[in-house]
Amino acid sequence: MFNGIIYNKGVVTLIKNNANSKLIGIKSNLKFNKKDVGSSVCCNGVCLTLNKVEKKLIYFYVSSETIKRSNFKNIKKGQIINLEKSLVYGQKISGHFTQGHVDATAKIKSIKIIDNSWILKLKISDNKFNKYLEEKASISINGVSLTISKVLKKEFIINIIPHTLKLTNFKNLRVNDLVNVELDIFGKYLYKYSN
Numbered sequence: 756m757f758n759g760i761i762y763n764k765g766v767v768t769l770i771k772n773n774a775n776s777k778l779i780g781i782k783s784n785l786k787f788n789k790k791d792v793g794s795s796v797c798c799n800g801v802c803l804t805l806n807k808v809e810k811k812l813i814y815f816y817v818s819s820e821t822i823k824r825s826n827f828k829n830i831k832k833g834q835i836i837n838l839e840k841s842l843v844y845g846q847k848i849s850g851h852f853t854q855g856h857v858d859a860t861a862k863i864k865s866i867k868i869i870d871n872s873w874i875l876k877l878k879i880s881d882n883k884f885n886k887y888l889e890e891k892a893s894i895s896i897n898g899v900s901l902t903i904s905k906v907l908k909k910e911f912i913i914n915i916i917p918h919t920l921k922l923t924n925f926k927n928l929r930v931n932d933l934v935n936v937e938l939d940i941f942g943k944y945l946y947k948y949s950n
Contacts, residue, residue, distance in 0.1 A: 759900025800898035802855025850900025
């Protein structure tokens with residue numbers, strides 16, 4: 756479990772493609788030791804299991820299911836990844852509860868900059884998830900806890916403040932890039948049991 760508040764990033768330094776999976780290596784100042792192997796780390800919104808630790812390099816196995824649902828299908832060396840360790844019991848929750856179970860990707864349709872804040876218009880890759888989009892609801896984009904500002908017919912809008920831009924990989928985003936989306940877990944369950 757995570758809360759979508761990002762203080763750390765990493766750079767992809769290794770990608771090993773297998774038939775239906777990938778092994779990726781990320782260089783980061785986030786501290787891990789060999790005892791942490793097997794623990795969950797949120798990488799761009801995706802919950803991955805720490806596979807190996809070598810000094811400042813951390814390694815993760817990416818399954819075919821994750822590749823299918825996330826932007827890891829397009830991952831490149833040199834790419835900056837948002838990182839978050841799993842929550843510790845009693846830790847302050849500043850964002851919202853996220854699992855790292857990415858539902859789909861969304862394509863960035865437009866970026867507007869107003870007073871150093873970014874306004875992003877996005878379209879989810881699979882229309883079946885549009886029913887979970889609700890104005891002022893929480894949403895995780897590349898592992899960052901955000902609030903939906905507005906829901907349009909086939910798109911939605913989020914605002915990113917300068918503080919978030921500084922701490923995350925959002926400032927590297929461009930129009931037509933794909934981002935990972937995890938919809939609010941409570942909203943999904945409420946919708947399921949009320950229909």
